[in-house]
Amino acid sequence: MPESTDPRDRLIVALDLPDVGQAERLVARIGDAATFYKIGYRLAYAGGLDFAARLAAEGKKTFLDLKLHDIGNTVEEGVRSASALGATFLTVHAYPQTMRAAVRGRGAGLKILAVTVLTSYDDADAAEAGYALPVADLVARRAEQAAEIGIDGIVCSAAEARAVRTRIGADRLIVTPGIRPAGTEAGDQKRVMTPGEARAAGIDHVVVGRPITGADDPRAVAQRIVAEMEGA
Numbered sequence: 254m255p256e257s258t259d260p261r262d263r264l265i266v267a268l269d270l271p272d273v274g275q276a277e278r279l280v281a282r283i284g285d286a287a288t289f290y291k292i293g294y295r296l297a298y299a300g301g302l303d304f305a306a307r308l309a310a311e312g313k314k315t316f317l318d319l320k321l322h323d324i325g326n327t328v329e330e331g332v333r334s335a336s337a338l339g340a341t342f343l344t345v346h347a348y349p350q351t352m353r354a355a356v357r358g359r360g361a362g363l364k365i366l367a368v369t370v371l372t373s374y375d376d377a378d379a380a381e382a383g384y385a386l387p388v389a390d391l392v393a394r395r396a397e398q399a400a401e402i403g404i405d406g407i408v409c410s411a412a413e414a415r416a417v418r419t420r421i422g423a424d425r426l427i428v429t430p431g432i433r434p435a436g437t438e439a440g441d442q443k444r445v446m447t448p449g450e451a452r453a454a455g456i457d458h459v460v461v462g463r464p465i466t467g468a469d470d471p472r473a474v475a476q477r478i479v480a481e482m483e484g485a
C-alpha cells in the first residue's frame with residue numbers, strides 16, 4: 254500500500270468503551286487530531302458496528318477488530334458481511350485456514366490484518382497455550398504464512414516489526430498495538446514500545462487505547478503521539 258501522506262493516519266485510536274454515546278463524545282473531543290478509529294468487540298457488541306459505518310460515512314477511517322477465527326465457510330461469509338460496513342481494516346487470527354477464508358471473502362476496499370501473537374503474551378503465555386516456539390519465532394512464522402496467503406497486513410508488537418518486515422516485504426502493512434507513550438502504565442500489555450520506537454522500527458500504524466481513552470485531555474495525547482512518530 255502506498256504510504257499515507259497524512260501523518261495522523263498512523264495513529265489508530267482504539268474505542269474500547271462501553272457504549273456508543275461515550276465513543277461519540279470521545280471522537281468529538283479528539284476532533285481533527287485523529288483520523289482513524291478501531292472498534293473492537295467491547296463496543297461492537299453494544300451498537301458499535303452501526304457506529305463504525307457512520308464514522309466511515311463521515312470520512313473517518315475505521316478498523317473493525319473482530320479477530321475472526323472459525324471454520325473456513327463461517328469466516329469467509331463473516332468477512333463478506335463485514336465488507337459492507339465500509340471499514341478500512343478487519344482482523345482475523347493468523348491461522349492459515351482462517352486467513353485463506355478471509356482472503357476469499359474480502360470485498361474491494363477492505364484490508365485484512367492477521368493477528369499473529371497477541372501483545373499481552375510473552376514466551377511463558379505461549380508455552381502455557383501449548384506452543385513450542387518462543388513468541389518472536391511464532392510471530393515470524395505466522396507473518397510469513399500470512400504474506401504467502403495474500404493477507405494485507407500483520408498485527409504484532411513493534412518489537413517484532415523489523416523481523417516481520419523482512420518476511421512480508423514493503424507492500425504489506427505492519428500494525429502494532431502494545432504502544433505506550435513514555436511514563437504510561439503498560440496494564441496487561443507485555444510486549445510494549447513507545448510510539449517513536451515503533452515508528453523507527455518501520456511500522457505503518459500504531460493502535461492506542463487506554464493512554465488516550467483514559468486521558469484528561471485525549472486530544473492532546475493523540476497530537477503528542479502523532480508528533481512523536483513524525484519526529485522518529
Ligand SMILES: O=C(O)c1cc(=O)[nH]c(=O)n1[C@@H]1O[C@H](COP(=O)(O)O)[C@@H](O)[C@H]1O
Pocket residue numbers: 267269293318344368370371372373408409430431432440442460461462463464
Ligand atoms: O488486534 C488488535 O488490535 C490487538 C492485537 C494485539 O495483539 N494486542 C492488542 O492490544 N490489540 C488491541 O489493541 C488495543 C490496545 O489497547 P490499549 O492497551 O488500551 O492501548 C486493544 O483494543 C486490543 O484489543
